[in-house]
Amino acid sequence: MLVYVLKRLFYTLPVAFGVSVVCFLLVHIAPGDPLTSVLPPDASAQLQAEMRKIYGFDRPLIVQYGLWVLKTLQGDLGVSIATGRPVAGELRLALGNTLMLAVLATLIGFVLGCLFGFVAGYFRDSWLDKLASFVSIIGVSVPHYWLGMVLVIIFSVQLNWLPATGAGPGGSADWAWDWVHVRHLILPAVTMSVIPMGIVARTVRALVADILSQEFITGQRAKGLLDVGVFRHVVKNAAPTALAVMGLQLGYLLGGSILIETVFSWPGTGFLLGQAIFQRDLPLLQGTILVLAMFFVALNLLVDVVQTMLDPRVQRA
Amino acid sequence: MSTASFETIATAGTSPGYWSGVLRRLGRDPVAMFALLVILAMVLMAVFAPLIAPADPYRGQMLRRLRPIGTPGFPLGTDELGRDMLTRLIYGARLSLLMGVTPVFIAFFIGSAIGITAGYLGGKVNTVLMRTVDVFFAFPSVLLAIALSGALGAGIFNGLLSLTIVFIPPIARIAESVTTAVRKIEYVEAARASGASALTIVRVHVLGNVIGPIFVYATGLISVSLILASGLSFLGLGVKPPEPEWGLMLNTLRNAIYVQPWVAALPGAMIFITSISFNLLSDGLRSAMDLKS
Numbered sequence: 001m002l003v004y005v006l007k008r009l010f011y012t013l014p015v016a017f018g019v020s021v022v023c024f025l026l027v028h029i030a031p032g033d034p035l036t037s038v039l040p041p042d043a044s045a046q047l048q049a050e051m052r053k054i055y056g057f058d059r060p061l062i063v064q065y066g067l068w069v070l071k072t073l074q075g076d077l078g079v080s081i082a083t084g085r086p087v088a089g090e091l092r093l094a095l096g097n098t099l100m101l102a103v104l105a106t107l108i109g110f111v112l113g114c115l116f117g118f119v120a121g122y123f124r125d126s127w128l129d130k131l132a133s134f135v136s137i138i139g140v141s142v143p144h145y146w147l148g149m150v151l152v153i154i155f156s157v158q159l160n161w162l163p164a165t166g167a168g169p170g171g172s173a174d175w176a177w178d179w180v181h182v183r184h185l186i187l188p189a190v191t192m193s194v195i196p197m198g199i200v201a202r203t204v205r206a207l208v209a210d211i212l213s214q215e216f217i218t219g220q221r222a223k224g225l226l227d228v229g230v231f232r233h234v235v236k237n238a239a240p241t242a243l244a245v246m247g248l249q250l251g252y253l254l255g256g257s258i259l260i261e262t263v264f265s266w267p268g269t270g271f272l273l274g275q276a277i278f279q280r281d282l283p284l285l286q287g288t289i290l291v292l293a294m295f296f297v298a299l300n301l302l303v304d305v306v307q308t309m310l311d312p313r314v315q316r317a
Numbered sequence: 318m319s320t321a322s323f324e325t326i327a328t329a330g331t332s333p334g335y336w337s338g339v340l341r342r343l344g345r346d347p348v349a350m351f352a353l354l355v356i357l358a359m360v361l362m363a364v365f366a367p368l369i370a371p372a373d374p375y376r377g378q379m380l381r382r383l384r385p386i387g388t389p390g391f392p393l394g395t396d397e398l399g400r401d402m403l404t405r406l407i408y409g410a411r412l413s414l415l416m417g418v419t420p421v422f423i424a425f426f427i428g429s430a431i432g433i434t435a436g437y438l439g440g441k442v443n444t445v446l447m448r449t450v451d452v453f454f455a456f457p458s459v460l461l462a463i464a465l466s467g468a469l470g471a472g473i474f475n476g477l478l479s480l481t482i483v484f485i486p487p488i489a490r491i492a493e494s495v496t497t498a499v500r501k502i503e504y505v506e507a508a509r510a511s512g513a514s515a516l517t518i519v520r521v522h523v524l525g526n527v528i529g530p531i532f533v534y535a536t537g538l539i540s541v542s543l544i545l546a547s548g549l550s551f552l553g554l555g556v557k558p559p560e561p562e563w564g565l566m567l568n569t570l571r572n573a574i575y576v577q578p579w580v581a582a583l584p585g586a587m588i589f590i591t592s593i594s595f596n597l598l599s600d601g602l603r604s605a606m607d608l609k610s
Contacts, residue, residue: 015451019452019456021452022453030468149582252457285467289464296460
């Protein structure tokens with residue numbers, strides 16, 4: 001097992017390296033100079049050269065990359081061009097908010113997805129299956145930013161039950177698990193949960209149908225195994241894959257939260273990304289994307305390892 | 318409906334019998350056929366927008382801005398600049414479909430080429446190609462799309478470019494795994510033993526067997542692509558105002574949800590209808606081809 005973990009870790013390193021190169025190059029594929037957004041258009045050539053030197057843009061790309069990696073490994077993600085504050089600090093708070101939202105959404109989505117998927121797979125080809133499958137196809141087809149808007153229209157504008165935007169009366173800095181704050185979390189979390197719900201439901205449906213069609217189940221049933229016993233077998237066989245899907249979904253939600261956070265003005269990484277794009281704040285863009293992508297890489301590794309531990313049938317390639 | 322007969326003997330490569338069978342089974346699937354009709358209607362709407370639309374999509378009057386659904390002369394109301402919503406929704410199909418379908422279409426060719434090359438040649442070529450693909454696969458798709466178009470800046474071309482890059486890795490992965498499986502089948506070995514060149518083998522024996530599964534997989538991505546493309550415009554990337562595009566319209570109408578909530582929600586409904594239709598059609602195609610997801 002340890003050998004497998006080390007091997008898997010070893011395979012992750014080149015991917016992590018590649019991801020860092022892509023993130024580094026993001027600033028350089030941008031049209032014009034990364035500094036054009038902060039410098040006034042009539043800045044003198046001398047000022048431009050000085051700024052370029054301060055930010056290190058005058059050096060060869062490889063040197064810039066090396067220095068950037070060294071700095072990043074020390075937790076220094078550079079300074080936001082728009083605010084002048086360190087990117088790492090801005091990210092820390094935002095990451096916590098996004099994590100809270102994404103974990104909650106994944107949990108809701110996982111529970112509902114398992115429920116729908118199980119019902120659909122267990123009563124295959126019945127009207128229940130059709131209904132559950134239809135719900136899950138809606139989950140994967142709906143533009144979630146629009147769903148968020150519709151929920152705001154219903155629950156905030158028309159019914160006035162829940163707040164439309166933000167993370168609480170004082171923003172995110174004073175977050176607490178009380179109703180004043182939690183009610184801000186409900187709409188974005190429910191909106192976000194629709195994506196994992198649809199995907200988990202589809203996966204679980206296929207898993208359950210597949211397990212039920214296997215001979216050992218038929219054999220056990222013939223020997224008099226009750227539905228409760230069958231259920232136990234299904235859960236045992238489906239759990240590793242379903243959990244793996246859930247883990248990956250959490251990663252997708254963390255990376256893809258920008259649209260939902262924009263709709264709800266939720267002060268997370270997505271909102272930060274939106275600001276970075278809007279103000280063409282490339283260091284902030286680069287730092288946020290690097291952290292989110294590395295998080296996803298690490299999560300992939302973790303999911304693989306956990307799945308191998310849970311499911312001895314998975315090949316340890 | 319296809320009238321191809323069963324006498325058609327399956328030859329190497331694409332056999333017409335197989336595909337007509339797929340089409341026939343697809344034709345018997347009412348849900349998939351309905352989805353196809355909706356998609357065709359959307360395409361026709363996009364193509365003939367100037368003929369169908371009752372008004373000018375760019376010209377509005379501030380005096381009659383944000384009228385509700387059912388206003389005489391404006392059946393679906395007006396937007397924040399007083400432009401006819403029905404007209405803009407019809408015209409919106411043009412850019413929304415273009416931005417959603419084109420990236421998957423281009424990625425289908427590039428991704429297939431990469432995956433088939435890697436899968437067929439194997440060895441070092443496979444390692445280099447697939448590790449590169451893995452790097453892009455290591456990003457969540459939404460994040461990669463936003464990172465690329467965020468760095469490149471707004472604009473239709475940049476949006477298309479970013480989305481194409483996003484969809485190449487998943488397609489290349491599928492193409493690689495299907496090709497690797499086909500390469501091991503005996504008749505491919507036999508063709509190689511009898512001295513056929515790599516290009517001939519790929520063209521005659523491999524392509525016909527792998528293109529179907531890759532194609533079905535790619536059709537499943539169209540719905541994601543539509544949502545993402547409109548999502549980019551929704552964020553202020555992708556299409557720029559005043560062009561009518563559903564995601565962008567959703568963005569500019571966001572502030573109007575307190576005045577005309579249901580008018581503001583209309584463009585999203587269009588994205589939803591289109592995206593679910595593509596998903597249902599893709600599912601139908603998959604079961605008609607008897608493939609496992």
